[in-house]
Amino acid sequence: MYEHDVIVVGAGGAGLRAAIAAHEEGADVALVTKLHPVRSHTGAAEGGINAALQEGDSWDLHAYDTMKGSDYLGDAPAIDTFAKDAPEEVIQLEHWGMPFSREEDGRVSQRPFGGLSYPRTTYAGAETGHHLLHTMYEQAVKRGIEVYDEWYVTNVAVTDHDDPEKRECHGCVAYDIKSGKIEGFRANGGVILATGGLGQAFDHTTNAVANTGDGCAIAYRAGAPMEDMEMIQFHPTTLPSTGVLISEGVRGEGGILYNDNEERLMYEYGYANNDGELASRDVVARAELTEVNAGRGIDDEYVHLDMRHLGEERIIDRLENILHLAEDFEGVDGLDEPMPVKPGQHYAMGGVECDENGETCIDGLYAAGETACVSLHGANRLGGNALPELLVFGARAGYHAAGRDMKTAEIQTGPSAESEAGDVEPPVEPGAIDRGSEDVAADGAAVEPTSVIENTVARERERIETLLERDGINHAEVRADVQETMTDNVNVFRQEEGLKTALRDIREARKEYQNVAVSDPSRTYNTDLIHTIETRNLLDVAEAITLGALAREEFRGAHWRAEFQERRDEEWIKHTMLAWEDGTPRLYYKPVILEGDEETYEPKERSY
Amino acid sequence: MSTQIEKQETETEEQESEPAVESPGEKRREQKRQRQAEREAQRETEEATLDDEETVTLKVFRYDPEVEGKQEPRFDDFRVPFHKGMTVLDALIYARDRYDSSLTFRHSCRQAVCGSDALFVNGRQRLGCKTQLSDLDGPVRIEPLPHQEVVKDLVVDMEHFYEQMHAVEPYFDADEVPEGDLEEQRQSRENREKVKMSTRCIWCGACMSSCNIAAGDNEYLGPAAINKAYRFAMDEREGENRKQERLRIIEQEHGVWRCQTQFSCTEVCPKDIPLTEHIQELKRESVKNNLKFW
Amino acid sequence: MSQSYNRGTVEDFGRWREFSAGMWAWIFHKFTGWVLVGYLFTHIAVLSTSLGGADLYTGTLQGLEALLVVRFLEVGLLAVAVFHILNGIRLLMVDLGVGLESQDVSFYASLVLTGAIVVASIPTFLGGPLA
């Protein structure tokens, strides 16, 4: 068993920031990650990092934009904290050497981005995430932070208590991919889950193959509720064949969307007469799909994004990376022709419920980054708001876990924050099939941390042995089934029937998963095993997304329902919560906090 | 794109004719056996019916120190249907998900930013996800990166590469940082432009694997690490003291002087970093630096 | 290679080193360099006959020149020297950071030019009185 003060699971932007913060606080911290840190998907972020840095801009404007962008499903304490901390975090990055793009006077450049009232997006070419990730990894190296590289965390070690709020997290269990060893990790201060997104629940996504929602599923099964899982952002500009993202920066710099009739669709059809191409992502994504459904798409699949009029010099200066992406992955020269784009899964606004300090309702269990839902993005994330989230809340989780005295969180977590019981009628029973045998929190009357961990290790060992030894079908089929039904039925446009179909399909897939086995017998670098475990996690998160989507009977932010095409503020300014109770998801609601530090946010119509 | 595979018809067929006496477990296992046999049969027919015109044959290096039959390195052939825009990585994923789930390789982002899938494809270091099959002559030979220990199949041990990267103190470390919380350091556009290419490295290891010198001298820092050093040594925000220390690191015996300007690193770098140029500039920089003290 | 790391049997299995222009240039430059040093030592040895007097010196040189092999060897020496010079110039340019993008072209150019110069010099070298 390994022992540290703070264990950070995942070494993307959020994990690295958390680790550095914990280290700064004097904690002995370790990163446990299934990919080497620099391979994390934070590296794929292109557009930028929002922060109110300049004269004339201020944190409350940023907060206001964020709240408005969230369609009033964000919690004000989270948003205020975020907007206040962001500038300092960005400057911190600059001090750590991040190669930001610069103005003539040597200051960090900022550009306009969708949904922002001020050009406050800092960036480093079109490879902002790459630079952010590498800069932070470098700082982690500088501090000598220990990294367990290519260790796959299969579970957290949590005490068994009926009430999740009374559970304690003492560590986690990880599988060393290279050697096949399974080990316990004891964390005296806390475990921070920063495992990134869950895009692999869909088959057309901008997310990496490794973004399988592991952290969400692990926390969910351990008893931390999932919040607003139905809120999935679809990015309007992804390359049709691969899902590779074409940054919003292209539209920020002035790129234009055309349909098959070469009409500037955002204006011609009145999707966003004020902001045009700069409208928020959900608006643009729906506009594109509406065009395609109306027969005005190209090849009945996509629309065109044109940036040729920006001129070669400007394109190369600011968007060079886009040229490479279009060329390498779509065979299109962006200087010469418009680029084909269509919406693709991009970001999960929902995730593990936690407060401004990153804490979940389970003592010692934290979440940060895309895995977490503080709730900052509410129903829709603004472009350029995820990277600062990694910094702000990653750092806060790190400090808190390492024991820094911080302001008590205003956001309530855990089932006791419930304001209203939910009812949703899934066509089939959701949840685990073989209750109790594998997931649910760890065990016995054991309260002594070491034995909690040992028990979890033993259970995980057994689970893995079983997968390796039995004989059965390949997980890839199950995964494909889930991805397909999610893309077909839980996409940008959602309908009750479709959502139910998805739940049925997921149930089927769960049954299939009972028969899944790993055919590669090796203990050395067994990716078959890893992917098989990931698929189980995908099942849980896909189901949670669909349940949330079925429950929320309104149109808010990224969530659109055919039956309810209006935002229904009287009833729906509340978070959809899912708690895993002995293998069965239970739906309930939690109020949204609109009272901020400066003002109480008044829900307004989103005019863009 | 994703790891998704097409749904296979046969599997959705119900199997109802099982005798009722069997225990559920046995029944399940029986079903699985059948399913596997069907799958195998299907794979065979599928492979057999694949039209030569539209398939690509992959010759993939296989090795597993643990598994009998794979301890001796060998090549396996996979025939994969070809579609326009298909990359080497897509083909590998197809082969893995359809034919042999034990086929092992690293990959994640599918868009040339994570640096996981540098492979030796048709005799050259390339990123699987960034290499179009249509640009290659078939059969496509896929091997792990040369000059690194093979862990299994296409996975090599990157530890040594990481060590070399870490050896150049790869982190920004300014002599002084401006006072005041929100005071940023200034950097001229020219200076950012100067380091721009060097900051693009994704740690894929292709360059190191292609360098003859690095293959022969295990302690040679290698092009990627030297490029990393360049990135910081040339950054005007760091200051003169730090630069001196950086030059001291790259001037050591296994540092820049080992480079024999073979250019293969520059040729294979998927991020088009002019590695040789950066190495050469550092050589000149350190000579200049030394002349000052004469 | 004492420092090189033993990567086991897997290393050489089917994995060969693909040589590109820069690598060939390196190999050739190395080879020609060694030949030139070797020659330098021999050359001084031969010239040392001058210590033994004018006749010995003249005799030795002319005696050597009378041998056809020596003439051929001299052509070889010329080839080696010319390549080393031309590629040496190429390397010096590379050191100065000039023409890095066309390093492969300049290598081929060195080869071709070496060939041309050698061919052009053959008459002069092989011609002349064989004693």
Next chain:
Amino acid sequence: MAEHYSSFERGGRRWLWQRLTAVFLIGVLAFHFLLLHFANHAANITFAGTQARMSQISYFATMWLFLVTATFHGVNGVYNALVNQGIDGTQKNAVKWVLIAAGLLLIAQGTRVALAMNGFL
């Protein structure tokens, strides 16, 4: 990594000298070849001719410098090549001293020859 901080001569002074001597050698070697293979045919070389050339002080000096630079360039090149091959420790030290000795011997012998040629010896 600690082993990277060895006491190898830093600053690339030898690297620089290798380039400087190369520049010098380009000119001299070309001149040498042209003079003794084209202008004067190799087969026609006699002691008298050599002596005539060598008694010009500038020619003598050039040739002597040629000897010294070529020796340095060649011997240093060989040493570098061996170091790059991966010799280390005592082996490296031995090679170094053998090469230095050989180089010095060559220069000494070369100088004697040169002096004999211009008639001083």
